[in-house]
Amino acid sequence: MEIIKPGTTIDFLGKRRTFVTASFALVLLILVLIPLRVNLGVDFAGGTEIEVKFHRAVEVEKLRGQVAEAGFGGASVQQIGSADENAFLIRVGQVSVLSDEDLERYREAFARELSSYGFVGLSFNPSTGDLLDLRTEREVPEAELLRAARAAGLPLTQRDEPVRNLTRAGQPAYQFVIQGLSDKVSEALQAEFGQDVEVRRVEFVGPQVGKQLRNRGIMAVLLAMVGIVLYVLFRFDVRFAPGTLVGLVHDVVITTGYWVVTGREFNLTSIAVLLTVVGYSVNDKVVVFDRVREVAARRKGMSLYDTINTAVNETLSRTIVTGLTTVIALLGFLVFARGSIFDFSAAMILGILAGTYSSIFVAGPIALVVDRWVQKRETERKVHESKTAQA
Amino acid sequence: MEGRFFGRIGLVVAVVLVAIYFLVPTFVYFSLPPDQRNDKEAFEAALPSWAPKKRMTLGLDLQGGVHLVMGVDVDKAVRDRIERRADEMRAWADREGLAYASIEVDPSRDSVRTSFASEQDAAAFRTAAESYWGDMRRLAGDRWVFDPVFLEQFRESAVDQALRTIRDRVDRWGVTEPTIAKRGSDGILVQLPGFTDPERAKELLGKTAQLEFRLTAEDEANEALSRITDLPEGVTRGHDGYQAYLQSADRKLLEKVLEGKAPEGTRFFIGRVEQRDAIGVAGPAVYRSYLLRSKVELTGDKLTDARVAVEQGGLGAGRPYVAITFDKEGARIFSELTGANVGRRLAIVLDDTVNSAPVINSKIPDGNAQITLGTANYNQALEEANDLVLVLRSGALPAPVSIFEERTVGASLGPELVRSGSTAAIIGLVLVIAFMIAYYRRQGVVASAALLLNGLLILAALSSVGATLTLPGIAGFVLTLGMAVDANVLISERIREELRAGRTGKAAIREGYRRAFTAIFDSNVTTLIAAFVLLQYGTGPVRGFAVTLSIGIIASFFTAVYVTRVINEFLLARGAQTVSV
Numbered sequence: 001m002e003i004i005k006p007g008t009t010i011d012f013l014g015k016r017r018t019f020v021t022a023s024f025a026l027v028l029l030i031l032v033l034i035p036l037r038v039n040l041g042v043d044f045a046g047g048t049e050i051e052v053k054f055h056r057a058v059e060v061e062k063l064r065g066q067v068a069e070a071g072f073g074g075a076s077v078q079q080i081g082s083a084d085e086n087a088f089l090i091r092v093g094q095v096s097v098l099s100d101e102d103l104e105r106y107r108e109a110f111a112r113e114l115s116s117y118g119f120v121g122l123s124f125n126p127s128t129g130d131l132l133d134l135r136t137e138r139e140v141p142e143a144e145l146l147r148a149a150r151a152a153g154l155p156l157t158q159r160d161e162p163v164r165n166l167t168r169a170g171q172p173a174y175q176f177v178i179q180g181l182s183d184k185v186s187e188a189l190q191a192e193f194g195q196d197v198e199v200r201r202v203e204f205v206g207p208q209v210g211k212q213l214r215n216r217g218i219m220a221v222l223l224a225m226v227g228i229v230l231y232v233l234f235r236f237d238v239r240f241a242p243g244t245l246v247g248l249v250h251d252v253v254i255t256t257g258y259w260v261v262t263g264r265e266f267n268l269t270s271i272a273v274l275l276t277v278v279g280y281s282v283n284d285k286v287v288v289f290d291r292v293r294e295v296a297a298r299r300k301g302m303s304l305y306d307t308i309n310t311a312v313n314e315t316l317s318r319t320i321v322t323g324l325t326t327v328i329a330l331l332g333f334l335v336f337a338r339g340s341i342f343d344f345s346a347a348m349i350l351g352i353l354a355g356t357y358s359s360i361f362v363a364g365p366i367a368l369v370v371d372r373w374v375q376k377r378e379t380e381r382k383v384h385e386s387k388t389a390q391a
Numbered sequence: 392m393e394g395r396f397f398g399r400i401g402l403v404v405a406v407v408l409v410a411i412y413f414l415v416p417t418f419v420y421f422s423l424p425p426d427q428r429n430d431k432e433a434f435e436a437a438l439p440s441w442a443p444k445k446r447m448t449l450g451l452d453l454q455g456g457v458h459l460v461m462g463v464d465v466d467k468a469v470r471d472r473i474e475r476r477a478d479e480m481r482a483w484a485d486r487e488g489l490a491y492a493s494i495e496v497d498p499s500r501d502s503v504r505t506s507f508a509s510e511q512d513a514a515a516f517r518t519a520a521e522s523y524w525g526d527m528r529r530l531a532g533d534r535w536v537f538d539p540v541f542l543e544q545f546r547e548s549a550v551d552q553a554l555r556t557i558r559d560r561v562d563r564w565g566v567t568e569p570t571i572a573k574r575g576s577d578g579i580l581v582q583l584p585g586f587t588d589p590e591r592a593k594e595l596l597g598k599t600a601q602l603e604f605r606l607t608a609e610d611e612a613n614e615a616l617s618r619i620t621d622l623p624e625g626v627t628r629g630h631d632g633y634q635a636y637l638q639s640a641d642r643k644l645l646e647k648v649l650e651g652k653a654p655e656g657t658r659f660f661i662g663r664v665e666q667r668d669a670i671g672v673a674g675p676a677v678y679r680s681y682l683l684r685s686k687v688e689l690t691g692d693k694l695t696d697a698r699v700a701v702e703q704g705g706l707g708a709g710r711p712y713v714a715i716t717f718d719k720e721g722a723r724i725f726s727e728l729t730g731a732n733v734g735r736r737l738a739i740v741l742d743d744t745v746n747s748a749p750v751i752n753s754k755i756p757d758g759n760a761q762i763t764l765g766t767a768n769y770n771q772a773l774e775e776a777n778d779l780v781l782v783l784r785s786g787a788l789p790a791p792v793s794i795f796e797e798r799t800v801g802a803s804l805g806p807e808l809v810r811s812g813s814t815a816a817i818i819g820l821v822l823v824i825a826f827m828i829a830y831y832r833r834q835g836v837v838a839s840a841a842l843l844l845n846g847l848l849i850l851a852a853l854s855s856v857g858a859t860l861t862l863p864g865i866a867g868f869v870l871t872l873g874m875a876v877d878a879n880v881l882i883s884e885r886i887r888e889e890l891r892a893g894r895t896g897k898a899a900i901r902e903g904y905r906r907a908f909t910a911i912f913d914s915n916v917t918t919l920i921a922a923f924v925l926l927q928y929g930t931g932p933v934r935g936f937a938v939t940l941s942i943g944i945i946a947s948f949f950t951a952v953y954v955t956r957v958i959n960e961f962l963l964a965r966g967a968q969t970v971s972v
Contacts, residue, residue, distance in 0.1 A: 131793060175791070198801065200803060206462075220924050224920060235913055269863055279918035283917055286910065325826060326874055328819065328873065329873030332817070
């Protein structure tokens, strides 16, 4: 069986303007849309995500209302899997059950209740949503602390030790443990659905960690690109490095287009997809450039235009077949997986298709353009030199 | 030729056998019913004695459990320490009769400012303080800051303290195969497989460590233990020269035996016995009982510092010990306590676990005590001293911890993901093999055999290092197989080209392999670069994916290039005249 007949000679470079322009336009469009449309998941934006499953039919709208009623109006509720699974993903952007206004209210109440102990301050522990720090001038007995908390209406945890004594070196300091956000959501759902609801997964990422992960993710993708381009520089010709790099950026941006179009969550797994696409894409282009190197050695005197065209044609069958087998391998996940692994597979397939396309239509033309530009500069320099010599 | 040829086949067969050997524990593990898998004894009983011990484990996303990253508030610990140092300086100036105008923590909270009534006192304080507090430096205007080197050590030790506290607590719950490790400069990663109550975990791990000093109850212990006549298997008796105790490797069992057996006014506690062999390597954990008085004599918040020091002169010169300092009130209580109980033992209890029970040698009036260690071996004594300092500081100078990251997977989700993940993987694999055979005919069959071997090698490698299998790991496995086929695609395409160029079957195969090699090599190296970056960056499931990808690429050099070539040569030697691609 053959997909590409032997001896195929398609003039890919001749149509380079059309393909390169179309690619550039698409890449630019996606780049513009990334900040507007990419939906950062809790991994990068911070926040809480809860996956629940119901043992009876529940409508998204009803669930959304329930979550809003529990005090999370801004939460997003998505159905996952097929409709009869009754599984949902609830995402709350905030980290704590308390808003700033709540905190202000509690602060006033504590100042009033604990005035005889010299109230100093009440503040959020910035890295986590379920701890409140209290400072006073004089030590406060535990019973008094609990009384004040009740009077203020603080949603303390139901577990033991809702207040911790952190007094050190004679400086009174206490910490209240308030109800965790996921606890509050599941409590509200249990009140409504009883035994029919099951909390299957909870993810919480603090805002600081989110920022850290995001920066490291960007760094990782850039680092991989730089490393690979350096390898191409070292193993091949300087002229091939720009083609590889442009192809890489093209493939990574097109892959990101998956999240732009679908609005699905961009998370840690997405970074893994991008890095794999980087690896795959270069893999593909290296094979083409390896053939360019070989053709050039075989047929001395052939123009670069023809050399690249020959190499792309000779490797065309392999480029397509490898892309195909990799896509085929992932098809099972498109059918059977859901949630983040579905996104993983779908985006990966898009990335592989982009990589296959750019190996044929983008990398070669760029190498040619770079080569012509270098030659033009070279001739100009020579002309310039000869002119100066004449003068 | 013949001999070398059989040698090659022998190598391939040997690799397959070794791979199967390493897969045995993983196979045994997954053939156990799910509820018995994490039972160490059941697993070891089912495992043949000749098999390796390491096996693949299911990641938290596939078996359910809690993943937490706790952040240690190191800055707060540093500020607390500065405040305490100011207290110590005031107390010391008082004692030395130096009249200070003020010794206060600077508003920036990173230094202590001192000012004295007379320049004479100020100078006296400076000279004395510089030699007394070697970990501080004096800046202009009598501002005292911690030396950066000490500060760095202190920050590190604040994280170590928190790590130790968390490890002890997890140890006590009996969670199977927990992961507790430092992450970054101030984070602690805690993974509890099978533990599905995150709120409970967060609360227990976030609690401040409680340090207590309690007197031992020797006579009561001897009497109470003599009354326990029937010991279950695994619990043995011992005597430490002061009191009798029970000992067992199973903490829960020990607690059960002792339940309700403590005489009035006393309570049984558990301590960990460090068992070391002749060269000082720590053995498996063993627990022993201590009978202590119910009354808490002193708590950790009265302690201002604990550090390792080395004896300067005398008989024990050069021996490490632990120096502890109490605050004013603590010093008073400690003086009375030690005065009334010379010759008895005072147990150091952190979070209800006894660390040690040193003997009170004499009355300690000034709040500066020394704890000498029983071990004669210098390195061991130093290790014990460091550990004791961590325990004391955990109770005295706790660095608050908070939750940076939490991921919990319920018990029911995991099996469902394993099912759908493996179904998807098998479908992907079957489709790839079907395509390869349809497209490349006999070369497709050869490539598929290599592909299956590649899969086997990946699984064996993961199993032999005890890797964790995650859902992205499964997807990565399949993706890797899809990409590993690339080498065979390159070779097969090359063989087709050579055949078209008019070469015979044998020559076409030889040239196909030779010419495809540079492309295979270069393309695999670039993918490896991406995989290694991912390995550096990734955590948890993503890391599992990167590991699979790297192993798969390396394995494909062997399977797709070497093994298929051996098979092809074998087929040609068997008299196959044509090459079918």
